[in-house]
Amino acid sequence: MTSDRVLENQQSAKGRVLRVAASLFRERGFARTTVRDIAAEVGILSGSLFHHFPNKESILAQLMEELILLVEDAMERQLAGKREPRDRLRVLVACELQAIHGEIGTGFSILVTEWRSLSPASQAHILALRDRYEQRWLDCLKNLKAAGGLSAEPSLARHFIRGAAMETWHWYKPDGPFTLASLADQLVDLVVHP
Amino acid sequence: MTSDRVLENQQSAKGRVLRVAASLFRERGFARTTVRDIAAEVGILSGSLFHHFPNKESILAQLMEELILLVEDAMERQLAGKREPRDRLRVLVACELQAIHGEIGTGFSILVTEWRSLSPASQAHILALRDRYEQRWLDCLKNLKAAGGLSAEPSLARHFIRGAAMETWHWYKPDGPFTLASLADQLVDLVVHP
DNA sequence: CAATACCAAGCAAGCGCTTGGTTGACAATA
DNA sequence: TATTGTCAACCAAGCGCTTGCTTGGTATTG
Numbered sequence: 001m002t003s004d005r006v007l008e009n010q011q012s013a014k015g016r017v018l019r020v021a022a023s024l025f026r027e028r029g030f031a032r033t034t035v036r037d038i039a040a041e042v043g044i045l046s047g048s049l050f051h052h053f054p055n056k057e058s059i060l061a062q063l064m065e066e067l068i069l070l071v072e073d074a075m076e077r078q079l080a081g082k083r084e085p086r087d088r089l090r091v092l093v094a095c096e097l098q099a100i101h102g103e104i105g106t107g108f109s110i111l112v113t114e115w116r117s118l119s120p121a122s123q124a125h126i127l128a129l130r131d132r133y134e135q136r137w138l139d140c141l142k143n144l145k146a147a148g149g150l151s152a153e154p155s156l157a158r159h160f161i162r163g164a165a166m167e168t169w170h171w172y173k174p175d176g177p178f179t180l181a182s183l184a185d186q187l188v189d190l191v192v193h194p
Numbered sequence: 195m196t197s198d199r200v201l202e203n204q205q206s207a208k209g210r211v212l213r214v215a216a217s218l219f220r221e222r223g224f225a226r227t228t229v230r231d232i233a234a235e236v237g238i239l240s241g242s243l244f245h246h247f248p249n250k251e252s253i254l255a256q257l258m259e260e261l262i263l264l265v266e267d268a269m270e271r272q273l274a275g276k277r278e279p280r281d282r283l284r285v286l287v288a289c290e291l292q293a294i295h296g297e298i299g300t301g302f303s304i305l306v307t308e309w310r311s312l313s314p315a316s317q318a319h320i321l322a323l324r325d326r327y328e329q330r331w332l333d334c335l336k337n338l339k340a341a342g343g344l345s346a347e348p349s350l351a352r353h354f355i356r357g358a359a360m361e362t363w364h365w366y367k368p369d370g371p372f373t374l375a376s377l378a379d380q381l382v383d384l385v386v387h388p
Numbered sequence: 389c390a391a392t393a394c395c396a397a398g399c400a401a402g403c404g405c406t407t408g409g410t411t412g413a414c415a416a417t418a
Numbered sequence: 419t420a421t422t423g424t425c426a427a428c429c430a431a432g433c434g435c436t437t438g439c440t441t442g443g444t445a446t447t448g
Contacts, residue, residue: 013393029310031225035438048394050439112364113307116223152380156372160384163361164354170306171353178350186346190354190384207427229404242428244405 007066007105014052017042018066019106021059026107030060030117060114061122067108068129071099075136085144086192092140094184096165101172101180109169112162134158149192157191164190201260201299208246211236212260215253216301224254224304224311254308255316261302262323265293269330279338280386286334288378290359295366295374303363306356328352343386351385358384 007022009015020041024033035056039046053059078091099108111130118126141154150157164187172178201216203209214235218227229250233240247253272285293302305324312320335348344351358381366372 029225031223032310034436036436044393045395047396047398047439047441051393056438116226152384156380159361159365160358160381163357163359165357166361167353167357186350187354190346228402230402238427239429241405241407241430245427250404 005066005069007063007070017049017052017059018063022063022067022105022107022110025060025063025110025114026102030110030114057117057119057122060110060117061126063107064111064114064118064126065129067099067105067111068126068133070105071095071108072133072136074098074104085140085147086149086188088140089144089192090184090188092137093161093165093187094181096162097168097180097184100165100169101174103180109166112166137161144192151193152191161187161191199260199263201257201264211243211246211253212257213300216257216261216299216304219254219257219304219308220296220301224308251311251313251316254304255312255320257301258305258308258312258320259323261293261299261305262320262327264299265289265302266327266330268292268298279334279341280343280382282334283338283386284378284382286331287355287359287381288375290356291362291374291378294359294363295368297374303360306360331355338386345387346385355381355385 006012006015007018017038021033021038024037024041027033028037034046035049036046038059039049042049049059053062075092075095078095079088082088082091095104096108098104115123137158138154141150141157144150145154152160168183172180172183174180200206200209201212211232215227215232218231218235221227222231228240229243230240232253233243236243243250243253247256269286269289272289273282276282276285289298290302292298296302309317331352332348335344335351338344339348346354362377366374366377368374
């Protein structure tokens with residue numbers, strides 16, 4: 001079921017399709033993006049898309065899968081060496097913000113907004129990956145609570161953080177008064193005990 | 195441009211359509227809900243919908259408008275008598291949570307998730323209402339900051355609260371470990387200085 | 389010469405919406 | 419009181435268009 005990772009492969013035709021789809025899905029949403037839109041942006045005819053993907057939904061499914069893996073990679077890399085629970089939480093927050101705003105892959109927010117566009121079969125597959133991703137967060141927050149740096153329940157804290165982070169997609173502008181790094185700091189400050 | 199409020203009118207045919215549409219839009223999203231779906235649930239044929247609304251989008255637009263007005267009403271009512279900035283913020287948070295989870299009208303979350311489904315013309319109209327709604331929040335948070343109960347910038351605090359509140363739609367279950375009231379308390383605790 | 393990537397053309401289904409006509413409740417008229 | 423007119427609410431049928439997807443064929447490449 002799990003296929004090769006091609007999202008970041010600049011040469012691969014499938015990779016090109018995925019990157020274009022990610023950007024269109026993020027702008028207009030899955031249902032309002034047609035296969036003709038995607039094909040036109042890639043520079044091929046709509047029918048040719050189905051040489052690479054069995055159907056439209058599978059484009060979304062593979063995109064979601066690769067986005068999760070990509071963010072996990074980035075987290076793994078930036079977590080190396082960090083031991084303090086608070087520092088580790090900051091890494092997670094920063095990575096998620098970067099993902100949401102296209103600095104890791106493109107269109108992480110699709111994972112939440114377009115969840116309902118997947119068929120039940122695809123949902124189950126992606127759900128397993130998403131669960132693993134969320135488990136990282138819970139582990140991190142539990143450690144923080146054990147160290148006395150968190151008063152709220154870890155799962156509740158995670159919900160609040162995810163909501164606040166996802167919401168930035170609707171208002172954050174890179175040329176505004178905040179950087180993503182400063183947003184990460186302020187979010188961590190909000191949740192973590194002084 | 196602004197029409198009568200019929201959402202809560204049980205007799206009105208338009209009201210019935212709006213309530214059905216609200217529930218379907220919330221479940222499946224605007225694009226994936228067809229006019230035939232709405233009509234079937236109401237108990238009429240699809241063409242008959244257009245006796246009440248000029249087009250599908252106007253159903254969404256009027257729904258959004260009435261939902262904002264409904265929440266503002268509830269806020270106004272519950273704010274009466276509250277003078278402490280912290281208490282007033284708690285009212286706003288509690289009302290927004292109630293609205294998101296269908297205890298005020300149905301489908302407030304549509305206002306965020308289906309924003310892109312409106313035409314630019316409709317967006318402008320609803321935007322004015324939304325601005326007024328958001329201004330209530332900013333006024334409240336500014337007062338709180340002036341009273342020393344808030345360290346973050348009011349607009350940033352509002353974004354965080356909105357995100358956390360909207361996100362509850364994806365996970366909150368009435369029969370779970372939390373009540374909406376306790377969620378409101380914890381969210382206020384998180385943002386407000388002790 | 390085999391595999392890959394694409395084109396050209398179009399099908400079947402579903403979409404929002406239109407049209408012309410019917411129904412039943414209610415008020416005005418005689 | 420019986421008749422007529424009005425109007426909102428709805429039906430029946432289907433139009434024109436867009437959708438995701440299919441099919442059969444053709445270049446290009448190693």
